[in-house]
Amino acid sequence: MTIKSKMLLIILLGIGGLFMANFYSSAQLNSAHKDYSSEESLTAHASAWFSNMDTQFVSNLLTFDPLDGSERNASFWDPDADAFGDSDDANPLFAAISAKDAETAASLFEQVFSDPIMEEQITFAIAYDKRGLQLYCESSLYLVGVDPCAETAQPDYFLKFGSFVNSLENGSVRRVTKINDLSGEQPVSINDTLAFPLQTGDERVIGMVVVGRNVIDSLEQFAENFEIESAIAIGDQALTVHDYYEEERPTELNKLIRAGQSHARETGSFTYSFIAAGQNTRVSSIPFSKEVRASDLRILIFDDQSELLAVLKKSETTAYVIFVALALAILALVFVVTTSSFNRILDAIHLLERMGDGDLSAEAVKHSGLLSSKNDEVSRLQSAIEDYRNHRLEAEEHRKERAIRRDERDTIMFEKMALLAEQLEGQAKHMLTQEISAMRDSVSSGSDEEKERASIEVMSQAFSRMSDEVSTLIDARTHELVAAKDEINSSIRYAAKLQNALLPKTMPGDFDINVEWRPRDLVGGDIYFIKDFPDRVYIAVVDCTGHGVPGAFLSIIARSHLDKAIDAGNYQSAGGYLSSVNELLKETLSRSDQKNTSEEGFDGGVCIYYRKEHRLEFAGAKSSIFNVDGLEATETSGDRKSVGSTRMATDFTFTTHEIEAPKGAFVMLTDGITDVMSPEEKPIAFGRRRVLKILTQSSDKTPSSIVKNIMSSVNLYRGDAPFRDDLTLLAFSLIDDDNEFHAAEAVGEDS
Amino acid sequence: MIYEASQRTPLVELTPTSCLIRGECYPENISEWSEPVLKTLEECLSNDNSEFKVDIELYYFNSSSAKFLFDFFEFLEESAEGGKAITINWRYRAEDDTMQEAGEDFEEDVSACSYNMVQVESLAE
Numbered sequence: 023m024t025i026k027s028k029m030l031l032i033i034l035l036g037i038g039g040l041f042m043a044n045f046y047s048s049a050q051l052n053s054a055h056k057d058y059s060s061e062e063s064l065t066a067h068a069s070a071w072f073s074n075m076d077t078q079f080v081s082n083l084l085t086f087d088p089l090d091g092s093e094r095n096a097s098f099w100d101p102d103a104d105a106f107g108d109s110d111d112a113n114p115l116f117a118a119i120s121a122k123d124a125e126t127a128a129s130l131f132e133q134v135f136s137d138p139i140m141e142e143q144i145t146f147a148i149a150y151d152k153r154g155l156q157l158y159c160e161s162s163l164y165l166v167g168v169d170p171c172a173e174t175a176q177p178d179y180f181l182k183f184g185s186f187v188n189s190l191e192n193g194s195v196r197r198v199t200k201i202n203d204l205s206g207e208q209p210v211s212i213n214d215t216l217a218f219p220l221q222t223g224d225e226r227v228i229g230m231v232v233v234g235r236n237v238i239d240s241l242e243q244f245a246e247n248f249e250i251e252s253a254i255a256i257g258d259q260a261l262t263v264h265d266y267y268e269e270e271r272p273t274e275l276n277k278l279i280r281a282g283q284s285h286a287r288e289t290g291s292f293t294y295s296f297i298a299a300g301q302n303t304r305v306s307s308i309p310f311s312k313e314v315r316a317s318d319l320r321i322l323i324f325d326d327q328s329e330l331l332a333v334l335k336k337s338e339t340t341a342y343v344i345f346v347a348l349a350l351a352i353l354a355l356v357f358v359v360t361t362s363s364f365n366r367i368l369d370a371i372h373l374l375e376r377m378g379d380g381d382l383s384a385e386a387v388k389h390s391g392l393l394s395s396k397n398d399e400v401s402r403l404q405s406a407i408e409d410y411r412n413h414r415l416e417a418e419e420h421r422k423e424r425a426i427r428r429d430e431r432d433t434i435m436f437e438k439m440a441l442l443a444e445q446l447e448g449q450a451k452h453m454l455t456q457e458i459s460a461m462r463d464s465v466s467s468g469s470d471e472e473k474e475r476a477s478i479e480v481m482s483q484a485f486s487r488m489s490d491e492v493s494t495l496i497d498a499r500t501h502e503l504v505a506a507k508d509e510i511n512s513s514i515r516y517a518a519k520l521q522n523a524l525l526p527k528t529m530p531g532d533f534d535i536n537v538e539w540r541p542r543d544l545v546g547g548d549i550y551f552i553k554d555f556p557d558r559v560y561i562a563v564v565d566c567t568g569h570g571v572p573g574a575f576l577s578i579i580a581r582s583h584l585d586k587a588i589d590a591g592n593y594q595s596a597g598g599y600l601s602s603v604n605e606l607l608k609e610t611l612s613r614s615d616q617k618n619t620s621e622e623g624f625d626g627g628v629c630i631y632y633r634k635e636h637r638l639e640f641a642g643a644k645s646s647i648f649n650v651d652g653l654e655a656t657e658t659s660g661d662r663k664s665v666g667s668t669r670m671a672t673d674f675t676f677t678t679h680e681i682e683a684p685k686g687a688f689v690m691l692t693d694g695i696t697d698v699m700s701p702e703e704k705p706i707a708f709g710r711r712r713v714l715k716i717l718t719q720s721s722d723k724t725p726s727s728i729v730k731n732i733m734s735s736v737n738l739y740r741g742d743a744p745f746r747d748d749l750t751l752l753a754f755s756l757i758d759d760d761n762e763f764h765a766a767e768a769v770g771e772d773s
Numbered sequence: 774m775i776y777e778a779s780q781r782t783p784l785v786e787l788t789p790t791s792c793l794i795r796g797e798c799y800p801e802n803i804s805e806w807s808e809p810v811l812k813t814l815e816e817c818l819s820n821d822n823s824e825f826k827v828d829i830e831l832y833y834f835n836s837s838s839a840k841f842l843f844d845f846f847e848f849l850e851e852s853a854e855g856g857k858a859i860t861i862n863w864r865y866r867a868e869d870d871t872m873q874e875a876g877e878d879f880e881e882d883v884s885a886c887s888y889n890m891v892q893v894e895s896l897a898e
Contacts, residue, residue, distance in 0.1 A: 567836055621840040662878050664836070669843065696871055697833060705797065705832050707871040746799060747835065 026364045033356050037349040044345065048338070060295035060306075067323050068308040071244060075214060075311055078240055079196065082143045083216040086134075086233050087194045098134050099231075101222045106130050116222060119229045124157050131158035135233070145213060145236040146170040149220075151229045154183045166238045166266035167211030168203035177201045177232070179217075186217070190230055194218035198314050199234055200256065209265045212237050212254060212319070214311070237310075238266055241321065251324040253279050254310065255286075260322065274301060278324045281305055292316035302328035366400045370407050382414055421470060428477045432465050435484050442491050450491075457487065514571065518544040521574050524581055526552040530559050531757075532633070536725035538733055538751040540694070546748030547573025547624075548692050551584045557633055560588060560599070563645070563752050564626035565692035567664075573748065580624050580665075583607050596630045596641035597678035600665065603628075604643075604674060607666035623666025627690050631756070638684040641676040646710060648717055650728070651686030655717035657710060687723050687755040689713070694749025695732065701741040708739050725753035774813050782806050783831060787817050792827045799835035807841040811848065818852045825849075825857055827886075830864035830893070831872060839875075846883055853885035864891045 023031075085092045088099040097105040101116045118126035127149065135147035139162050146161035148170065159171035168175050178200045179186040189195055199215040213234035220229040237254075242263055245252045253275070254261040260279045264271045281298045282305045293316050295306035304325040309316035376384050385408070395401065436458055443454040461480040465473055521541075529535045529552065537550060547566035552559070562584050566576035580603075587602035588594070611622050627645035631638050640647045642660015649656050658679050663670055696713065699705035713732065717723075720731050729751055778784035783796030792814065800806040818825060827849065834842065846861070853859045861883065863876035873890070880888050 565836075621837060625836065662881075693836070697835070699797070699833050704866075706866060706869045707833055709869065709871045710874075711870045746833075 024364075026360050029360055030353070030357060033353060037353065041345060041349065048341075056297065060304075063304060063306050063325065064293065064295045064308060067248070067306055070248070071308060071321060072312060074240055074244055075237070078235065079214055079216070082138075082235055083196075083214065083233055086144075086147075086218070086231070087216060088218055088221075089193065095134065099218070099220055101220075106133055116220065116228060119151055119157065119220065122151070124155070128158040131231075132160065135160055143235075144233050147231065147233045148177075149229060149231045152187065152227055154187075157229065162236075165211075166236060168201055168208035170201050170211065170213075170234070172203070172208075174203050174205040174207075175201050175211075176204050179232075187219075187227070187230065190217060190219040191227060196313060198237075198311050198319060199232070200319070209261055210256065212256075212261070212310070214240075238263060248323075248325070250326075251275055251278070253282075253322040253324075255279075255283065255307070255320050255322055257318065258283065275324070277301060278303055278305055279322060282307055282322045282324075292320055297327060297331070302326065302331050363398075363400050366404065370400070370403055373407055373411070377411060377414065382411060382418065385411075425470060425473070428465075428474065432477055432480070435481060436462060439484055439488060442488055445495070446491065454487070454491070457483075514544045517571065517574060521545050521549075521577070524578065525550065528554070530554040533559065533754050534725050534757050535561075535752065535754040536729045537753075538729050538749070540745070540750075541569065541574075541748040542694075542745050543570045545571060545574035547577050548694060548748035548750040549577040549581055550750055550752050551581055553585070553588060555590055559631045559633070560584075560628065561631070561690070561752070561754065562626060562628040563690040563692060563750050564624045565694070565748065565750070566624040567622050569748050576622060576624070579610060580607065583610070584628075594630065595678040596628050596639035597676040599630060600628050600641040600643060600676040601674060604665045604670060604676070605672055608670065608672050611666055621664070621667055621669075623664045623670070625664050625693070627660055629688070629690070631684075636683060638681040638688075640679040640681065642679075643676065645690070645692075647679075648689040648691075648710075648713060649681070649684070649686055650689070650717040650720070650723050653718065655714050657714060684756060687717075687725055687728055687753055689717065689728060689732075689751070689753045691732075691752070692748065692750045694745065694747040695736060695751055697747055698736050698740045698749075699743055699746065700739060701743040705743070708736060712739070725755055728753040774817075776810060785810050787813050789817050789820050790822050790825055792817065792825070793830075794828070795830045797833045798831060798838040798841070799833065800838070803837040803841050807844070811841075811844065814845070814848060818848070818857065823858055825852070825859045827859065827861045828864060829861070831875075832869070833871075834875070842879065843882070846879055846886075850883060850885050859886040861886050861888045862891045863889065864893050867892050867894070 084090055086095045088096050094105070097103055098113075098115070101113050104111045104113055106114055115127060115130045117123075118130060131147065131149050135144070135158075138144050139147065139160055142162055142164065144162075145165070146159070148156060149158040150156055161169050161171045170177065179197075195217045197215055197217060199213045201211040201213065203210070213236050215232055215234035217230060217232045219227045220231065221227050241252055241254065244250075245263070252262075260283065262271055262275060262279075264275070278298060278301055281301070285294060285296060285305065286292050286307065292307055293309065295304060297303070298305050301324075304323075304327045306323040306325065307316065307320050308323070310319040310321055373384055439454065439458050439461075443451050443458065446454060461484065464476045465480055467473075468476065518541075525539065535552070539548065539550060541548060546569045549564050549566070551562040551564065564577070564580050564584070566573050566580050568576060583603050583606040587599055587606055589599075589602075607623060625644040627640060627642035627647055629638060629640050629647065640658055640660070642658075643663055643665045644660065646657045646659045649658070658681070660679075661676050663674060663676075691713070696708050696710055698708040700708075712735070716731055716735055717728065720728060722728075722731075732751055774787045776782070776785040776787075778796045781797065781800045783794050783798050786793040787810075849859050849861065863879065865872040865876055873892075876890050880890065
């Protein structure tokens with residue numbers, strides 16, 4: 023059973039249940055209403071009937087009562103007055119009765135009653151003496167039922183006359199009197215009666231009077247007023263107006279009477295009201311009067327309710343019709359809504375099932391209509407599914423893009439691997455080629471996920487393979503580089519050997535010379551030069567531009583020019599010598615390209631010592647020569663020009679500084695010494711002043727100890743800082759007896 | 774324009790009215806470093822400002838850097854001859870005779886610019 027059928031069934035059962043409940047409650051309400059209206063009808067009829075009877079009784083019968091009656095009538099029953107003759111005698115009626123004079127008594131009664139009877143105020147009047155002898159009887163001309171004065175008429179009190187008389191001893195009595203026709207020809211006459219005694223002055227009862235009024239008139243009037251049919255029931259018998267007029271009772275009325283009587287028998291109750299279903303008539307039964315029991319005498323009232331019942335029936339029917347129509351409408355509406363909703367849900371399910379099978383092409387069917395809206399559950403479900411489908415489509419797009427990118431990636435990877443394979447040889451190449459084709463196979467078959475997985479796997483495999491190969495290649499290259507570096511290093515070491523070989527190996531015998539030569543790298547731009555001739559000695563300390571291999575090249579050129587510029591045959595001043603070197607160097611380095619403004623050349627100083635003259639000459643290019651003699655240290659600065667520089671005029675003449683009778687130690691150095699920097703953040707160069715200070719303060723002024731002192735001072739000064747430049751420090755002194763003596767003397771003085 | 778200092782090159786700060794060089798100068802390849810600096814200097818000098826102030830505080834420079842400084846001063850000289858009022862302050866520490874002497878050397882080559890040797894208190898820095 024589908025959910026839709028279940029829902030419809032539940033709604034159907036619900037409506038059925040509601041209908042039953044409504045039906046039951048309406049039936050209950052109806053019955054309660056009937057009970058209430060029975061009660062209502064009983065009370066209304068009874069009070070109307072009783073009040074009618076009472077009014078009639080008071081105005082027509084009670085006027086004759088000796089105590090409560092009208093003054094005129096009451097006076098007739100006064101034993102001491104003569105109301106009849108208006109004499110002062112006693113009441114003639116009482117006398118006549120006492121005298122058993124029936125004729126007189128009758129004529130006197132006639133005076134009282136004939137007019138009221140004529141006027142139909144009362145139906146009859148009967149007078150008896152105390153023994154029960156009828157003294158007088160007169161009845162109306164318009165009688166229904168038996169004539170009370172007829173021979174065959176027998177009032178109901180007649181059979182129990184004694185007790186009837188006794189009942190009057192306490193005064194008048196109101197009662198309902200039935201008068202039967204002993205011959206059975208006339209129907210019983212039912213009368214509202216007043217019975218009163220005739221009493222003498224000593225309260226002795228001498229006779230009695232019964233005045234009555236037939237109630238049929240009242241009943242007729244009542245029936246007319248209330249638009250009803252009526253009947254009088256005496257025990258099991260019934261009397262109707264028709265009986266009195268000797269008419270045929272209508273069949274309908276008979277049926278009603280029978281229904282009423284049988285209801286009384288069945289219920290045992292004689293005061294009731296019910297609707298006789300067959301006749302559409304309300305049958306009510308009330309006691310005839312307050313003085314009688316309903317079981318003895320009662321009035322049956324037949325009230326035609328067919329109109330009311332018809333209206334009720336109609337309204338009930340209308341209610342049922344509306345109910346059923348509404349129920350059907352609701353059912354139909356629910357059916358339509360559920361059917362349309364469930365159809366859409368079924369569509370959605372179908373869509374999902376198709377998506378599950380991988381078919382993303384189907385779009386949700388758009389439902390429109392009165393009963394569907396954008397915000398109802400099914401529409402939201404549909405839009406959610408539509409969103410899901412779009413996401414799936416997007417994902418599919420992404421997947422395709424990814425596949426394309428993967429293919430591109432794979433292609434690039436295979437290309438690179440193929441390239442790598444090209445670089446390999448023999449077995450390795452063969453293996454790699456085979457691997458590539460295996461990888462190609464693995465990424466070109468299977469589902470998308472498998473391809474993706476395979477691609478990643480292949481990529482990592484390829485990566486590790488390539489990284490292996492590449493690292494092998496790198497190892498090989500590194501090996502080559504290391505070998506090349508070793509080769510270069512060994513070349514430079516050999517170059518260093520060569521540069522070393524260019525340094526002077528023998529010193530002039532009359533000189534004490536000590537040198538510290540330290541290129542920053544294995545080779546450098548610094549070089550020193552000593553050339554010993556019989557008459558003179560050349561000493562030069564030179565710092566060529568640059569360091570390392572280019573410095574070393576330049577130093578070789580410089581050295582060859584220092585050599586070449588020597589004019590051994592003639593006197594040559596130090597300045598002239600340096601100028602010649604400058605000229606030669608500029609010639610060598612003269613550039614075809616004038617825009618090349620690089621500054622190849624050298625700074626440095628040259629000394630020429632003429633033995634014979636015992637004279638020392640010095641010339642410097644941005645260089646000084648220091649002299650320490652005894653306690654005093656002096657500095658002689660050269661020109662502030664570099665040798666060979668483009669700024670230099672070719673014919674520049676360097677100044678010659680003459681030192682006559684040189685004494686003490688001389689020091690020449692390159693800026694490798696003075697430019698040693700202190701290790702702090704804003705360093706200060708070692709400088710020439712420190713050199714002078716060391717020279718002044720040294721106790722031992724021999725060249726070796728000077729070099730040692732300056733070097734240890736420089737090393738101390740630079741701390742951890744590395745040398746920045748090549749460095750040359752050369753100290754010399756002349757050895758002759760005099761100088762030796764002077765030096766010793768100076769040392770002695772110093773200590 | 775600011776050229777940050779490196780281990781072998783000084784800090785150079787150039788504005789349209791001033792130039793500051795501070796630090797050590799001994800790059801492996803002087804022209805590689807000096808060419809952009811000189812080019813920027815040229816740009817800084819080629820405006821209508823009537824004054825240009827140069828502060829140089831060096832602690833060490835090698836011989837190839839000396840060539841750069843010659844070119845640098847030559848540039849300033851040309852500009853000063855063109856009518857710009859250029860002031861050069863050569864700042865050196867009292868105990869740094871090397872830099873003091875270097876400054877004095879350059880002073881000899883400068884005539885059109887106003888050249889001041891300024892001794893600075895190294896301890897305060």
